[in-house]
Structures are given as structure tokens and as C-alpha cells.
Amino acid sequence: MAARTGLTVTTLRMWQARYGLGPTHRSAGGHRRYTWADLERLQAVRRLVDQGIPTAAAARTVLAASPQTLGLPPEVDPVAHQLGAAALDLDGPAVRRLLADHLACTSVEATWENVLRPVLAAIGGRWADLAHGIAVEHLISHIATVELTRAVQPVDPAGSPGPAVLLACAPEEQHELPLVAASAALDAAGIVSTLLGARTPAPTLRDTATRAARAVLVVLALTPDVTDPSVFDSIPCPADLVAAGPGWTSAGLAPPVVLVDGLAATVETLTRLHAARDSGSMA
Numbered sequence: 001m002a003a004r005t006g007l008t009v010t011t012l013r014m015w016q017a018r019y020g021l022g023p024t025h026r027s028a029g030g031h032r033r034y035t036w037a038d039l040e041r042l043q044a045v046r047r048l049v050d051q052g053i054p055t056a057a058a059a060r061t062v063l064a065a066s067p068q069t070l071g072l073p074p075e076v077d078p079v080a081h082q083l084g085a086a087a088l089d090l091d092g093p094a095v096r097r098l099l100a101d102h103l104a105c106t107s108v109e110a111t112w113e114n115v116l117r118p119v120l121a122a123i124g125g126r127w128a129d130l131a132h133g134i135a136v137e138h139l140i141s142h143i144a145t146v147e148l149t150r151a152v153q154p155v156d157p158a159g160s161p162g163p164a165v166l167l168a169c170a171p172e173e174q175h176e177l178p179l180v181a182a183s184a185a186l187d188a189a190g191i192v193s194t195l196l197g198a199r200t201p202a203p204t205l206r207d208t209a210t211r212a213a214r215a216v217l218v219v220l221a222l223t224p225d226v227t228d229p230s231v232f233d234s235i236p237c238p239a240d241l242v243a244a245g246p247g248w249t250s251a252g253l254a255p256p257v258v259l260v261d262g263l264a265a266t267v268e269t270l271t272r273l274h275a276a277r278d279s280g281s282m283a
Contacts, residue, residue, distance in 0.1 A: 001034050012042075017105050020060035020082035020098060021045060024091075070122035087136045095143050103151040108185040110263045111151075116144055116181070117263075141177050148184040155192045164274045165193040166208055168200040168214045170247070172226040178245065178263065179217045181279045185267045191274055214257045216273045218239040218266070221247030226247040232257050240273045242266070259282055 001023075004007050016022030025033040041062050048058035060074050063081035070084040079102050086094035102111050119140065125281060127133040165186060167179040176198040186193045195206065209217045216238055218261075219228045227247045235241060241257045244266050248259055258273075260266045 001032075001039065001042070003051075004039060005044065007046065015042070015059070017101055020077075020079035020102075020202050021059055022082075022097075022101070024094060027093065032136065036184070051199060057154060057179050070119065071127060072118055072122050080115045080118045082121060083091045083115055083140075087119065087123070087140050088130075088131065090135060090139060092143060095140060096127065096147065099144060099147040100150075103147060107181075108148060108151055108181060108188055108265065111148075112181045112183060112185075112263045114176075120177070140207070141175075144177060148180050152184050152188040155190055162190050162192075162212050162217050163194040164277075166212055166217045167193055168196040168205055168208075168217070168219050169198045170219055170221040170226050170231060171199060171202050171205075172228075173221050173245075173247070175222055176220070178222070179218070181263055182213050182218070182244075182266055182270075185263060186270065187238050188266060189271055191271065200230045202228075202234065203229055208234070209235045211240050213239070215278060216237075216242060216270055216277070218242040218244050218270070219258070220244045221251075223247045224250055227251045228251055240277070242269060242273070 002012060003013075007015075023032040023034040024038050025035065044062045045055070045058045049055055049059060053061075058077070059078040060076070060081070063078050067070045070088065072080055072084055079098055079156055083095060083098045086098060098113065099115070102115055120137070123130070123133065123137050123140070127137070130136060142154070167182055169176055170177065179195055179197075183193050185197050194212070196204070205217065206218065209215070213236075214265070217235060220230060221243070224247050229251050232243070232253070234239050238257075243251070243253050243257050243259050244261070246261050249261070258269060260269045
């Protein structure tokens with residue numbers, strides 16, 4: 001491939017890591033296997049670069065023009081275009097490789113916000129138009145759960161009195177992947193968390209918050225139709241309560257509930273609340 005494109009092997013590997021311009025396939029032994037379509041993409045990017053276009057912009061332009069796309073905005077991370085195309089092809093190994101490579105080069109927050117979140121939003125927007133939309137969504141969700149978990153070293157809970165953060169979905173919220181990402185990001189920050197998962201019943205939220213009285217409780221809702229502010233009413237004080245996700249925006253929540261959206265903002269808020277609780281305990 002280096003000989004055909006005139007690019008060095010180092011450049012080929014760098015373009016794969018940074019822009020998702022890697023081979024479509026790998027052998028059972030892990031060796032790269034390029035297709036003609038891969039060659040054409042690389043040549044197209046090189047032509048644009050030779051015309052003075054920055055490499056990142058050239059990669060976005062070429063990947064956005066791929067015939068098998070989710071209609072992602074051209075400006076998103078090039079790896080998101082590659083991931084969307086692989087998911088539409090139901091190419092599990094390619095989805096796994098793209099996510100693993102991206103997570104190896106950056107943080108959980110960056111992979112979530114720049115790659116996974118745009119692709120999942122695009123799938124949600126086109127879900128009804130895709131003949132295999134459920135399969136595409138499930139494919140990405142299952143692989144992302146594994147790769148996000150593998151990406152960081154889990155926090156050693158030894159000596160901990162219990163989880164610092166409880167991560168739960170609203171009783172009618174079925175999508176727990178944002179909480180998987182949050183759990184991985186908290187691991188990277190050295191904060192112990194417990195993931196309760198999708199559709200956590202209100203009584204379970206209350207009972208778990210009572211058992212883990214020192215933990216911050218996070219309740220995720222992605223859309224307004226699954227929100228019910230009353231789920232916070234029965235949580236015993238002095239629990240720290242966090243409503244995460246865009247679904248809560250118009251719910252009229254009042255203190256002590258803290259409203260956050262976006263993985264980086266959520267992790268920042270949880271880190272701050274955890275630090276405040278630790279300081280209070282030492283005092």
C-alpha cells in the first residue's frame with residue numbers, strides 16, 4: 001500500500017490512528033488487509049493534501065463522500081465516518097478495531113463526544129429509514145460497552161466503604177451506554193462507581209441510595225418522554241442527586257438536584273461532588 005500510494009508506512013499508520021483511514025479488514029493474525037476502496041480513499045486524501053488542504057479536512061471530505069454513510073456532518077471526527085460505515089455494513093470486527101484504536105490514542109470522553117455520540121445520534125435520526133436499524137444500534141452498543149470497559153484500568157475498591165457514584169437510568173430509559181461511558185471515565189479518574197443499568201425502578205433507586213448513603217446518585221434520561229421528576233422525591237437526604245442527559249432539560253428540576261448534560265460535564269460534576277463529600281468526611 002505504501003508503494004501504491006507513495007506514502008510512508010509511518011504515514012499510513014498515523015492516518016489510520018488519527019483519521020480512521022485504515023484497512024477495511026485484518027487477517028486472523030492481525031495483519032492489515034486493504035481493499036481497492038481503501039486504496040481509492042487514501043489516494044483521494046493525498047490528492048487533496050497535495051492541493052494544500054489540511055490532512056484532517058481532506059480526510060473528513062473523503063470519508064463524508066463515501067456511498068455508505070449515516071449522513072454525519074462533514075466536520076465530525078473522521079473516525080466517526082468510518083465507524084458509521086462499518087456499522088451500516090454490520091462489520092463487527094471493523095467497529096471493534098476503530099473504537100479500540102481511537103480509545104488507545106485519546107480519552108474516554110473524547111471518544112464518546114467525538115465519535116460514538118455523533119454516530120449514535122445519526123442512527124437514532126435515521127432509525128426508521130434503516131432496514132436493519134435495530135441491528136446497527138445493537139452492534140455498536142454491544143461492542144462499545146466492551147471496548148469502553150477495556151479502555152481503562154478499573155478502580156481497585158479495596159479499602160473503599162462502597163461506591164462513590166451510583167449510575168442509573170430513569171425507570172423508562174432503555175439506553176444505558178452513556179452510563180457505561182461515564183463509568184469508564186470515572187474509573188480513569190480514580191472514582192469507584194456502581195452501574196445499575198437500564199430502566200431502574202423508582203423503588204430500587206430509593207433503596208440503593210439508602211444503602212449507599214455516601215454515594216452520589218445519577219439518573220439518566222435521554223428524552224423528555226421518559227422523565228419523571230418525582231423519582232427524586234423519595235430519595236433520602238442528604239444524598240447528592242444528579243439528573244444527567246438532555247431529557248431532563250425541561251423537567252423543571254429544583255435544588256438539590258443538579259442538572260448536567262454531556263459526558264465531560266457529568267464527570268466534572270461528579271468529581272467535584274465526590275471531592276466535597278470526601279472533604280466533609282475528613283472534617
